[in-house]
Amino acid sequence: MMRASAPIRGCNDGGGAMILIPCPHCGPRDEAEFTYGGPRRHFSALNGQTTPDDWQAALYHPANPRGPLAELWYHASGCERWIEVTRHTATHDISQSGPPSRPEEGT
Ligand SMILES: [Zn+2]
Structure with a gap:
């Protein structure tokens, strides 16, 4: 995971927010080059004891915090790769980016 030396700020000039995403392979790029993949989710808590309600919650009700959120883009x-970005959902500041983490690496 790559930490940005300083948060990369979203820009809101009144025409809508623009996010500069630091791709670990290509460098900083406009969000228009990316497809949003949603919050990073690991389903390690789901197992044979999982109920249908647990599955429904895991699949259709992802976390939606106001604050830092790990996302897939x-x-x-560009490089046609998935990356994981930690973005503040209110300010769009990006604190880190890198390849998608594995469940044991995630938080
Ligand atoms: Zn790239």
């Missing part, structure tokens, strides 16, 4: 107009 696909760099469709």
Whole structure:
């Protein structure tokens, strides 16, 4: 995981927020080059004891915090790789980016 030396700020000039996403392979790029993959989710808590309600909650009700959130983005107009970005959902500040983490690495 790569930490940005300083948070990369979203820009809101009144025409809508623009996010500069630091791709670990290509460098900082406009969000228009990416496809949003949603919050990073690991389903390690789901097992044979999991109820249908647990599955429904895990699949259709992802975390939606106001604050830092690990997300997946696909760099469709660049390296064509999935990356994991930690973005503040209110300010769009990005604190780190890197390849998608494995469940044991995630938080
Ligand atoms: Zn890239």
